Amino acid sequence: MIARRLTLGLTVMTLLAVAACGSPDDPAEPAPVVTTTVVTTSAAPESTTTSAPAPKAAKIKVPDGVGLDYQSAQDLWRAAGLHVAPAKDATGANRLPVIDANWVVLSQDPKAGTTVEADSFITATVKKNTDG
Template identity: 40%
Template sequence: MRKALLAGLLVLTACSSPPPQAPPPPPAPAEVVLGQTVVPGTKAPSGHIVPDVVGKNHQQAQDTLQAAGFYKLDEEDATGQKRMLVMDRNWVVVEQIPKAGTVLDPKETVKLRSKKYTD
């Protein structure tokens, strides 16, 4: 009788073990946020997303790009007069290279083409 009771307890113990755990769900896709590094392993290239600064004054555009992680900036007079952009707040960005939304290594250059508000 004792052996039967022990055998029954062993069967109950074996049946009461927790079920095997399911593997964790795959990570959610990365959400695109300006200035955020794209998650490695996704189909997107690694780098930062270039923000849209066209239409902003030149100083504000530089501040926006730097906040997004881009510090290597180039600038030029978009009118072709080859003027130096001395007072950045007097200029408006009319073109940026590369375009907004591009994923770019932050070590690469972003070029701002601007003109004076009075042009």
């Protein structure tokens, strides 16, 4: 497809260049028209590859992040192959952890030791270090 566009572009440029080369002494005389055609063929071989069935997602054992600061727990879970969903505020105030290291993990879902597929999500319930 790219070769065809390139060929068309070269043909148009050739025609424009020839048309612009008129005789300055005799403007009534038409300029000769030269047509250049380039034919390219690139028949791609048909693919004969067969795809194998997609491998099943790996199973992983969920690490324990309870008691860790929220940043360390996230690092642990991500290293294991999990995605971390937004944390829940244990006080119910719906606060968002801004500096994750200033929050502690009180619980997690799924629980530590559970076997899940890699790329599963994990959610932590956290509280700020300064909460009572």
